Amino acid sequence: MLYPTPLLCRAAPARLLLGPGCSRWLSLSCPRQVVMPAWVINRYGQNNVLRLANNMVLPFIRLPNEVIIRVHAASLNPIDVNMRSGYGAAALNIRRDPLKIKTTGNEFPLILGRDVSGVVMECGLSVSCFKPGDEVWAAIPPWKQGTLSEFVVASGNEVSLKPKGLSHTEAAALPYVGLTAWSAMNQTGGLNQNNCAGKRILIVGASGGVGTFAIQLMKAWGAHVTAVCSQDAKSLVTKLGADDVIDYKSGDTEEQLKLLPLFDFILDNVGGSTEKWALHFLKRWSGATYVTLVTPFLLNMDRLGVADGMLQTGITMSTKAVKHLCKGVHYRWAFFTPSGIFLDEIAELVNSGKILGYLHFC
Incomplete structure (x- = not known):
C-alpha cells in the first residue's frame, strides 16, 4: 500500500469551558475538569466509530519534561486509519500500561492524529528549550492521545520549533x-x-x-x-x-x-x-x-x-x-521514531528550501 500525503484538518479556536456561559483561562498543569472538543473513538471499527466529543477533559502536565500545545493544525496518516480498526492494539496497550494495572479497553475514548503544529501553552519544570508562546511542531507517538483535539501533551524531546517559512497547516503535514x-x-x-x-x-x-x-x-x-x-x-x-x-x-x-x-x-x-x-x-x-x-x-x-x-x-x-x-x-x-532533535534537522532543511510539503485537505 502506498503511503498517501497526510490529510490536514484545521483546529477550531481553543476555549476552556467551566460551565454554561462561563469560560476563562486556567493553568493546564492541574487536573481540573475543564473540557475541550476532540475527535475520538470509543471502540475499534470502521469510519462510523469516529465521533466529535465536546466534553473531553483537557490534558495536563504529569511529568516535568512535558509541554502542553494548543493545536492549530493536525493531520491524519495511514497509521491513524489502521489504529481506528484496532491495528497494533496489543502492543500499544502494553506501552500505555506496562504493568497491566488498568482494565481492558481503558484506552477509550481514544484520540487519533499524530502530527501537530501549534503554540506552547505551558511547560513542565524541567523544560528549558521552549516557553509559552513558541510555535512548535511534533509527531506524537501512537501510544499517546493524539492531536485531533484543541490541546495535546507532548514530551519536550518530541517537540521542535516550527519552520519559520511554513504555516501551521503546512507544518502539520510533515512531522510523522x-x-x-x-x-x-x-x-x-x-x-x-x-x-x-x-x-x-x-x-x-x-x-x-x-x-x-x-x-x-x-x-x-x-x-x-x-x-x-x-x-x-x-x-x-x-x-x-x-x-x-x-x-x-x-x-x-x-x-x-x-x-x-x-x-x-x-x-x-x-x-x-x-x-x-x-x-x-x-x-x-x-x-x-x-x-x-x-x-x-x-x-x-x-x-x-x-x-x-x-x-x-x-x-x-x-x-x-x-x-x-x-x-x-x-x-x-524500520519504524517511526519520535524525536525533536531529528525534527530540528528537518526544520533546517525546510528553512533552506530543500524540503517541501504537499497537502491534501479533508
Missing part, C-alpha cells in the same frame, strides 16, 4: 512522515549528508508522504534517486528531484529496473511481493541495504499475543537478515 523516512534512511539505513554523494537510491512507493519526503532528503544529501510510482505521480516526483521514474503500471517493474544500474540502498514503502524481487537490484558485497517500513511486528502481536508475537517477529527478522546477509546485502526493518 518526515520522522518515519528519517528513521528508515538515517537511523536504520545509515545514510547521512556525508556519505550519500553519488549513491544510487531506489524508493518503492515514492509518491506517498514518506516517499516524497525521502526523495527530497536523498537529493538534499547528494544521492541519485530512482522513484517507483504510477504515471499520475511522475510529474510530482520529478519536481521533487527524482532522477529516474519507473511507472509500475506501464509494464513489469522488474524488467524496467533491469535496464538501470544496481542500487546502494532501497526503501520499500509498499511491502507484499516487492520484497521478493527488490533485493535482486542491490549491489552485492558492497554494504548495500534494503529497508522496509512494512513489517509484521504489530500484526504478530495482535494475532498471537505480545509474548508469542514478539517471538515470531524476532524469528522472522533474524531469519531474513541472515539469509540476505549470506547473499551479500543487508536486510532491515
Whole structure:
C-alpha cells in the first residue's frame, strides 16, 4: 500500500469551558475538569466509530519534561486509519500500561492524529528549550492521545520549533512522515549528508508522504534517486528531484529496473511481493541495504499475543537478515521514531528550501 500525503484538518479556536456561559483561562498543569472538543473513538471499527466529543477533559502536565500545545493544525496518516480498526492494539496497550494495572479497553475514548503544529501553552519544570508562546511542531507517538483535539501533551524531546517559512497547516503535514523516512534512511539505513554523494537510491512507493519526503532528503544529501510510482505521480516526483521514474503500471517493474544500474540502498514503502524481487537490484558485497517500513511486528502481536508475537517477529527478522546477509546485502526493518532533535534537522532543511510539503485537505 502506498503511503498517501497526510490529510490536514484545521483546529477550531481553543476555549476552556467551566460551565454554561462561563469560560476563562486556567493553568493546564492541574487536573481540573475543564473540557475541550476532540475527535475520538470509543471502540475499534470502521469510519462510523469516529465521533466529535465536546466534553473531553483537557490534558495536563504529569511529568516535568512535558509541554502542553494548543493545536492549530493536525493531520491524519495511514497509521491513524489502521489504529481506528484496532491495528497494533496489543502492543500499544502494553506501552500505555506496562504493568497491566488498568482494565481492558481503558484506552477509550481514544484520540487519533499524530502530527501537530501549534503554540506552547505551558511547560513542565524541567523544560528549558521552549516557553509559552513558541510555535512548535511534533509527531506524537501512537501510544499517546493524539492531536485531533484543541490541546495535546507532548514530551519536550518530541517537540521542535516550527519552520519559520511554513504555516501551521503546512507544518502539520510533515512531522510523522518526515520522522518515519528519517528513521528508515538515517537511523536504520545509515545514510547521512556525508556519505550519500553519488549513491544510487531506489524508493518503492515514492509518491506517498514518506516517499516524497525521502526523495527530497536523498537529493538534499547528494544521492541519485530512482522513484517507483504510477504515471499520475511522475510529474510530482520529478519536481521533487527524482532522477529516474519507473511507472509500475506501464509494464513489469522488474524488467524496467533491469535496464538501470544496481542500487546502494532501497526503501520499500509498499511491502507484499516487492520484497521478493527488490533485493535482486542491490549491489552485492558492497554494504548495500534494503529497508522496509512494512513489517509484521504489530500484526504478530495482535494475532498471537505480545509474548508469542514478539517471538515470531524476532524469528522472522533474524531469519531474513541472515539469509540476505549470506547473499551479500543487508536486510532491515524500520519504524517511526519520535524525536525533536531529528525534527530540528528537518526544520533546517525546510528553512533552506530543500524540503517541501504537499497537502491534501479533508
